[in-house]
Amino acid sequence: MARQAVIQVRDLVARYGEDIIFDRVSFDVYEGEIFVVLGGSGCGKSTLLKHLVGLISPDSGQVIIGGDDISRCDDATFQNVLKKIGVLYQGAALFGSMTLSENVALPIIEYTDLPQRSVATLVRMKLGLVDLDGYENHLPSEISGGMKKRAGLARAMALNPKILFFDEPSAGLDPVTSAELDNLIVHLNRSFGTTIVIVTHELQSIFAVAHRVIMLDKHARGIIAEGDPEYLRDHSQNPFVRQFFNRQTKKNRDGTEEK
Amino acid sequence: MKRFTGDLQSCNYEVSESGQGGITLHVQGKMDASNAATMIETFSDLVKDRQPRSLTVDLQKVSYLDDFGALVLVETRKMMSNGKNHFCLQNVNDEASKVLSILHFESLEKGDPFRKKRPPAMLIRLGEATIHHASDLKFLLSFLGSVCLSLLHVCLHPKSLRRDDTFLCMQKTGVDALPIVGLISFLLGLIMAFMSSVQLRQFGADIYVASLVSLSMTRELGPIMTAIIVAGRSGSAFAAEIGTMKISEEIDALFTMGFDPTRFLVIPKIIASIIVVPLLTLFSDVFAIIGGLVVGILTLDLTANAYITQTIKTLTLFDVFLGVFKSGVFALLIAWIGCLRGFQVKGGASSVGQATTSAVVSSIFLIILFNSVFSVILRYWE
Incomplete structure (x- = not known):
């Protein structure tokens, strides 16, 4: 079965001023997979995510989502692409002045014609899906970090996007909550067939959820490994990749051990 | 037999009578965000027109169902149970039943998440406002005090x-x-x-x-x-x-x-x-x-x-x-x-x-x- 690529990245170059963050990066994300972008701090993971969702336009190269090149398409097309994606930000980015149900209802009310009563039911379902039933009328400031993440997820999923992006989903969460979030991600992927792109460096999450990973590196300014995380851990040619997956301390870049 | 088309590509339905005032809805195609609003409207009109004793929704030919689709079913069920009438699903395929089960379809009771808390009685509000202002005043005074102390400290050092x-x-x-x-x-x-x-x-x-x-x-x-x-x-x-x-x-x-x-x-x-x-x-x-x-x-x-x-x-x-x-x-x-x-x-x-x-x-x-x-x-x- 030929898998269809929903995101195609071609020769993407990103720079801040003089600094080239990554140079000519290309990869595909296929429909229905959980795709993880990983790498050490400062390798441009978050920058890559911002390019994928169109927050930054690339210096050169293309980001194609569902056939539309989001860096070059017109505004109307871009708006359509935005309806196909949902983003869960690191700090959940819930609107502080609105209750959880208002946060989730906002895109539903704006982009569908559902009657008010049905919106209410749908919001209950969405919040139920992330185990937040009973918290409809809470403000974001009244709930914990893990709950905020889940509420942010409910909002990101409000319109059932084809692709969900996660920026560091486990950041700031305890291991139990973080594992629950991982389960939720797998669950969503299986039940709705949502394509999921995660940016993280949390090893346990990677092994728990990822179908395929790419690893970025600061020095190589690009992808240094691609494939199944468990395979990379055990069989990668690149010692730095094995080191990352096995959580070892720094070795010299030529692969010889420092100890 | 009646067909539902509308401007929504992906779905249509047929109605068949099943005796004793019951009807069956055979839905065909996708039930998702693109057509949920129209479907809710159409089905509610249908229920109002026909006043059926019981309603069966046949999902055999549904190719895709997500939570918007589930919403249509929930809303339809709600309309039926308003009149204490019977509602059931039939021929639910595996994928649809998986979606319905994670959404707790069976137990989704009615309720409105937007209900505002009822404003408390006047006396309570008066008391709360008083306490609020008093604590504001306390903060104001303690802040004034802390500013004076710090100023003094800066003058001395x-x-x-x-x-x-x-x-x-x-x-x-x-x-x-x-x-x-x-x-x-x-x-x-x-x-x-x-x-x-x-x-x-x-x-x-x-x-x-x-x-x-x-x-x-x-x-x-x-x-x-x-x-x-x-x-x-x-x-x-x-x-x-x-x-x-x-x-x-x-x-x-x-x-x-x-x-x-x-x-x-x-x-x-x-x-x-x-x-x-x-x-x-x-x-x-x-x-x-x-x-x-x-x-x-x-x-x-x-x-x-x-x-x-x-x-x-x-x-x-x-x-x-x-x-x-x-x-x-x-x-x-x-x-x-x-x-x-x-x-x-x-x-x-x-x-x-x-x-x-x-x-x-x-x-x-x-x-x-x-x-x-x-x-x-x-x-x-x-």
């Missing part, structure tokens, strides 16, 4: 003052405000001279335009106008800066690092304001007098010399000092209330906005209030 912050704040509050203060004062002097000249001319008292402009500016309008501009420019900035630091836990960081947030953040702002606002007021006086002078020369045939001599004759050193002293007090009020509102921020971004608004409104109110107090005191003192 001048080295503990954060000098760079103070200079930066003097630049932002004072130097950067000079153009706008100068322009507004110049125009104000111009207007006052112009308006009064029309009246005074009738009595041949042209020269008193100089007295009117200089005296009213140095004693009253100069300090007030400058203070209002500074409140709008800097008081709001103090509140927004401290408020944002508060919600991003920077204040907490200062506290746990062993710094007193008041001494660290508030004292430089207060000292800087007390130094620069009186200076701005002096500039404001001068610019207003220049404004008056321009009108005097251009429309009243006064010489520059006569105008300036009259101005010097009118003004006493006391008037100038009074204006400067008042603006010093206003500066203290603006910086204090701006920082206070910043520290009162709780929650999120909208709270910062409220604090900023409140900082400007409260400082303008306090400026006018204290100015009135000064006027009353002077009335009996002089």
